[in-house]
Amino acid sequence: MKQKTDVEKTVRDIRRRTRKQYSAEEKIRIVLEGLRGEDSIAELCRREGLNTNIYYRWSKEFLEAGKKRLSGDIVREATSDEVKVLRSEAAALKEALAEVVMENRLLKKSVIGDGEDGI
Incomplete structure (x- = not known):
């Protein structure tokens, strides 16, 4: 039992360390592509190797940042x-x-x- 949890932990660690890091430009490109609606969000995420929850979080952050910027709230x-x-x-x-x-x-x-x- 302990060996199985050790193996699972090792696999999780490997996945965490090898997870793709997206630049701000890549995130923006993906969110804009999703907003265009040419493909479904599920298809876009499959193609990009991205969990849909991550996409929706990026999309929400992107839209909130834009809303703040347009309303003049630019305090950082x-x-x-x-x-x-x-x-x-x-x-x-x-x-x-x-x-x-x-x-x-x-x-x-x-x-x-x-x-x-x-x-």
Whole structure:
């Protein structure tokens, strides 16, 4: 009994690791093909080697994203490390710019002040 469950687990692991990964472009192409209605969704999924539940999930996500975009709701969550790094760099640059602007103002005031003394 244990050997059978070990074998089943191994088969599931192999299937999981060898499962095709679809790019965003492939997902969009498949969803649009399904929306065209030239073939049934079942036929499309068979041809693409895709479970119909996956197709319907992609389709729902695609349509919801389009609806949000068209309604102007384009706020995106920034969770990637790269975005966090860019935000911290932007904050550091803003601070540096503020310091330079302050120094520039102080220098202008000192030059103007010196000029008035000489008049």
